[in-house]
Amino acid sequence: MPDRSYVSPARRPLVAAVLLGLLLLLTVGAVADIQPPSPAGENAPAGEFSAGRAFRHVEQVGKDRHVAGSPAGDQVREYILATLRGYGLETEVQEATGLIAARDGEEGVAARVRNVVARIPGTASTGRVIFVAHYDAAQVSYGANDDGAGVSTLLETARALKTGPAPRNDLVFLFTDAEEAGMIGAEAFVNLHPLAGDRAVVLNVEARGSSGPAVMFETSEGNANLIDVFAGVPHPVGSSIAVEIYRLLSNDTDFTPFLAHDRFTGLNSAYIDGSFTYHTPLDRPGSMNKGSLQHHGDNTLALAKAFGRADLGPLMRPAGHDATYFPLPGFLMRYPGWLVWPIAVLALLGVGALAFLARRRGLTSWPRAAAGLGLALVPLVVAAVVAQVLWMILSTLRPGYDLMIDPSRPGWFRMAVIALTLAVLLGWYALVRRRIGPVPLAIGGLGLLAVFGVLFAALIPGGSYLAALPALFGAAAGIGALYVRGALGKVAVLGAGAAVAVLVLVPMLFLFFPALGLGAAYASAIFLTLLGLALLPVLELLWRPTDRPRHRVSGAAPATAALALALVFATLGLAVDRWDERHPLPTHLMYALDHDTGTAQWVSLEPSPNTWTARFVRGKADLSGQFPVLPTGKLAVGPAQRAAIAAPDLKVVADVTNDGQRRLRLRLEPRRPVRLLGVYGDIGNRRVVRAAIDGREIAPFLTDRDRFGLQFHAVANDGFELDLTISGAEPLRLRLIDGSDGLDGLPGFRQRPSNVGVAGTHSSDLVAGAITVTI
Numbered sequence: 001m002p003d004r005s006y007v008s009p010a011r012r013p014l015v016a017a018v019l020l021g022l023l024l025l026l027t028v029g030a031v032a033d034i035q036p037p038s039p040a041g042e043n044a045p046a047g048e049f050s051a052g053r054a055f056r057h058v059e060q061v062g063k064d065r066h067v068a069g070s071p072a073g074d075q076v077r078e079y080i081l082a083t084l085r086g087y088g089l090e091t092e093v094q095e096a097t098g099l100i101a102a103r104d105g106e107e108g109v110a111a112r113v114r115n116v117v118a119r120i121p122g123t124a125s126t127g128r129v130i131f132v133a134h135y136d137a138a139q140v141s142y143g144a145n146d147d148g149a150g151v152s153t154l155l156e157t158a159r160a161l162k163t164g165p166a167p168r169n170d171l172v173f174l175f176t177d178a179e180e181a182g183m184i185g186a187e188a189f190v191n192l193h194p195l196a197g198d199r200a201v202v203l204n205v206e207a208r209g210s211s212g213p214a215v216m217f218e219t220s221e222g223n224a225n226l227i228d229v230f231a232g233v234p235h236p237v238g239s240s241i242a243v244e245i246y247r248l249l250s251n252d253t254d255f256t257p258f259l260a261h262d263r264f265t266g267l268n269s270a271y272i273d274g275s276f277t278y279h280t281p282l283d284r285p286g287s288m289n290k291g292s293l294q295h296h297g298d299n300t301l302a303l304a305k306a307f308g309r310a311d312l313g314p315l316m317r318p319a320g321h322d323a324t325y326f327p328l329p330g331f332l333m334r335y336p337g338w339l340v341w342p343i344a345v346l347a348l349l350g351v352g353a354l355a356f357l358a359r360r361r362g363l364t365s366w367p368r369a370a371a372g373l374g375l376a377l378v379p380l381v382v383a384a385v386v387a388q389v390l391w392m393i394l395s396t397l398r399p400g401y402d403l404m405i406d407p408s409r410p411g412w413f414r415m416a417v418i419a420l421t422l423a424v425l426l427g428w429y430a431l432v433r434r435r436i437g438p439v440p441l442a443i444g445g446l447g448l449l450a451v452f453g454v455l456f457a458a459l460i461p462g463g464s465y466l467a468a469l470p471a472l473f474g475a476a477a478g479i480g481a482l483y484v485r486g487a488l489g490k491v492a493v494l495g496a497g498a499a500v501a502v503l504v505l506v507p508m509l510f511l512f513f514p515a516l517g518l519g520a521a522y523a524s525a526i527f528l529t530l531l532g533l534a535l536l537p538v539l540e541l542l543w544r545p546t547d548r549p550r551h552r553v554s555g556a557a558p559a560t561a562a563l564a565l566a567l568v569f570a571t572l573g574l575a576v577d578r579w580d581e582r583h584p585l586p587t588h589l590m591y592a593l594d595h596d597t598g599t600a601q602w603v604s605l606e607p608s609p610n611t612w613t614a615r616f617v618r619g620k621a622d623l624s625g626q627f628p629v630l631p632t633g634k635l636a637v638g639p640a641q642r643a644a645i646a647a648p649d650l651k652v653v654a655d656v657t658n659d660g661q662r663r664l665r666l667r668l669e670p671r672r673p674v675r676l677l678g679v680y681g682d683i684g685n686r687r688v689v690r691a692a693i694d695g696r697e698i699a700p701f702l703t704d705r706d707r708f709g710l711q712f713h714a715v716a717n718d719g720f721e722l723d724l725t726i727s728g729a730e731p732l733r734l735r736l737i738d739g740s741d742g743l744d745g746l747p748g749f750r751q752r753p754s755n756v757g758v759a760g761t762h763s764s765d766l767v768a769g770a771i772t773v774t775i
Contacts, residue, residue: 015487016541019495023538026499030506033329034213034237036271036291037298046163049156049297051290057083057152058293061135062144062285067675067741068111068136068178068185069714076135076151080116080175083155087162089118089173097694097720098178098188100257104250107628107678107709109182110693112716115189116175118158123166127312128200130172130266131157131304132186132254134179138279139675139741140758140765145283149271150205151175153296157304167308172200179254180279180762181676181713186254190261199316201226201307202266204255205296211289212273212514214296217242218255220265222318227325227334229306229315230267233299236332238269239508240324240462242515248460265316267303271296273514276408276583279760324465327507340464344457347468348450350475355443357482363439372444373451375432380448380529383424387417387525390570391518397574399608400585403759405517408583412573414513414524419566421525425532427559429539438540445533446474452530466508466527470501470534478537494537501534584757587613588764591640591746592627595647595771600640603627605761609636612756616640616748627770628680628709629737629763641747646671647771648738650679653721655775657729661689664726664775668712669719670738677719678711678737683726690725737770 039051066072084091099110133150137143154173176185190196216238255268271292277283321337355369395401453468477497481490512524579585593600602616617638624632654665712720743749758764
């Protein structure tokens, strides 16, 4: 890789401008390729997916708040049933008690669920394909996107399929209940319904926001065969690194209960931008981007047709490996997972070969190349730190951001992160270029990419391509530039290497921003810096530093300009993203009444309560002992007037002690309309031998070493039955907690102004009552 002297000073500006223009066009094309398609109108051909037609379903689903077990939830279910029957599908309602065992120190959850199950029978079935979406919503949400998008996608897909020939394979459309309570409807289907007893391919359709492309972000293990099918959809947006990252997270969807069993394989998709609506009252039909709905629908219908006619035998079993895949303009690039290590090692060897050949040409030395590799870490770390500091500053200026994944209007802030990262990279380059030289720095940058490629191959194999491919092609371009004759030829070769980095990294950068949010701005800054390091050979062409000795830091102007742009973008973001009726300040407030003492308190999860919330909370306290539904640690609290709400009740149906074990049959009932009813107990040295809810055994039951807990959602007026067998005959002390939704009518509560909203948490506007019972 020669230095920039191969392009004459007179021609350098023109060459740089042309190359920069081509790379910018490539960037625009790569970003445009992953955007949602234009929505089809209601007059689209009957056999195609129409966002216009599907949006009619969204309007019905998102007409009212419809948490699991509510009358509005019942209306949504009846609408789904009527629609499916109108299309001529075999339809039923699965009524069951679903449950998820305690894990990671959290209580178990259960609910009485009513899943809607519909089927299009195959003509010569080789297996079953199950399409999944949930029809319940978070307690304060209208659920138009989450998951009205999934419900409407499945309904419109079913309609379109019924206009054509019957599929070869059985197609099942599952609309689950109580997903927001903990994927409980999906659990009940997976473990109790006959259609889930055999192997099947599962396709889950979700939304965590209101816009953006529909991203296929999770798969079952051994996904290579499934990815081959997914690659054939009209708009295949997905990356194997998303699958790797999601597997490391604690996030769950209805796909999770299926993955707990090896008889299921499948794909999980969602659009995720516009997350300020997520789980809030803002999630109404008007917030939905119909292009995002069309993206979901085009891909789901295509998958229904592809899986509907395929031989499902190989697809219902894991392949021998995961595929590595990522979007390129016009198609989904993919290669088998067994190539991850060879490509990563080849990239490392390629950079080593480039360093060796450059040294032979006198363009670097081994110490300088090693220094370039070490110094490449500096912008990576600094950019991550300053990006996160930017978010901390923004959160300090706007405390409401603490409760959000992303600001309501994040565009300018994302541009600020990009400009800030560019400022760090350019400033670093200006500081070290004259001491180390451009060639060692470029080799060091590619070397760091290659090292990351190897590390990712070991830790997150599906993400190795993001570093290994730019390093490999960058090294190949550098070696080519050493031997290609003619300035334009050398520029073309280096430009080709840079183009690969742009095509590989740019789409994922634009997906990282909404996926991780500005709260994790450091992650986007890291990958932006990796892109910058891959483009260092091109950056040198653009460099116009002064060579006068009195200038200690040459070329500081670009870094200064980028820093100024970052400040401008951040300022514009603050000016644009103001709280208003359509983008209100998120607040959290709940009411907690201890029936034992007769005292009530307002509680907020806000780290720094805003002006409205501060009217109710004044100090800090840890209430998790009194109210185990709350997280451990000091929360913002304030005194509240006691409300006239009835305490939950516990009836002992049976109490038998035998052989050192106490067998209890308990009925827990609410005495007011509630969404959830929980029971918590301290067992000390005793142990829970057996636990069952409405006859279904649940294990493990313990939340930690000496406590157990259970939340029952969508609870009916007659409550639920809990069977407990514990060692020892000592009295058992239980804490009962019930919860309803809505603070209106509580003494001392004052309505929020129009520019103050509700944070998207499962305890927002919760009215909780707790009482202790000893049996």
